[in-house]
Amino acid sequence: MFSFTSTGGKIDSSINRGIVPYIFRQGVQNYHSIGSLLPIKGTEPKFFQLYIYDTENEISYRQKCFGEKDQSISIDSDIIEDIKLMSDSNNVLVRSYKMRGLLHSHICLFMNSDNKLPTVKFIDPIISVEIQDIIEDPKLYSFVNEFMIHGPCGAENMNCPCMVDKKCSKSFPKQFCNHSSVDQNDFSLSRRRNDGHFVEKSGVRYPSMVRLTFHLPNQQQIVYGEDDDIDYVLDKPSVAASKFTSWMECNVIDSEARELTYVEFHTKFVWILNGRFWKRRKVGKAIGRIHSGSPNLGEAYFLMILLNKVKGPTSFDEIRAVNGETHSSFRDACYALGLLDGDKEYIDVIKEATHSGYGFYLRFLFATLLMCNSMSKPEVIWENTWEYLADGILYNQRQRFKSPELSLGGDELKNLTLFKIEQNLL
Known part of the structure; x- marks a missing residue:
């Protein structure tokens, strides 16, 4: 009823009868038979097919595994459903098999050098790992929600099979990434923007952690193609309105925002990527984290320290202000606040x-x-x-x-x- 494969053996009922143990007879070499993704025409699904085929009638199919041959056997459908839900939530193999029910393929393409995608400008519109918009594509959103979300693990579920030494061995939750890139171990990082979309699994919303970017005055990152005109790039609104500077602009017009540090800000507000502005969060919950830095970064390092302490600044000058005095550097402001003692x-x-x-x-x-x-x-x-x-x-x-x-x-x-x-x- 809940097996993935058949061992190919048979129960020998010619020896013992009644309530004595079954005799399992196995000859020659033993193999596990998984079979096709779909049942043969005219037959009922069995083994791992039960996990992916016609899931609306999954419970009744499982009942038939025993009850169809012997009408005297009564199988409680509630028990079957409870075991199924438990397996769906906690068994890695079940989750993996259920993913195989989605229409997808793994294809390795060797492309001519003239047709390769050399920059993120070409890659990002095609490849990403983002949660879909439930309004624009509700069917795809439901597929992603049911089959493609990892966990919950971590503090919400320390018994999840992925947990090793109190950490997710699959490195979830993943950090946001505005553009495709390669990490220090040469693994590809697909685009994963913080666009405000989320799903909920077992009472836990994803994403749960937001990586907060910051920069020194007029030192925000700018992404452009090798053939782009530099004047056109610099005139883009996104250059002047970074996520970080837009946070300070929000502090100007919103009194509640001025009561929050940059790290706390994401609990009440969400970044709207298309419009490049912050708005009040209506649903969901997120934890803001500023990526760590080294003292070798100089002023950027001391700015990072201040962003964990200063509430509601409306400009870089206000971040450097302590007790009404605006200091000449972020380092001096840290000293004035007693953040660099010893x-x-x-x-x-x-x-x-x-x-x-x-x-x-x-x-x-x-x-x-x-x-x-x-x-x-x-x-x-x-x-x-x-x-x-x-x-x-x-x-x-x-x-x-x-x-x-x-x-x-x-x-x-x-x-x-x-x-x-x-x-x-x-």
């Missing part, structure tokens, strides 16, 4: 980076701080952050030695973490 800022930046970075990135960040020679007491920072810096070390050792039950003492974990940091310094 090595506190370095401890805070490492802890903040844990929200969006993995252990290898945190260790690289710590090595960078050491090379900058800007920390007055590195040993104090180490003692306050080593558990964050050790993220992933235990998992890697378990994978290396193929020992899921491997455990490490505190000193062993520290030494391995320091060894990894030392490798970044060489």
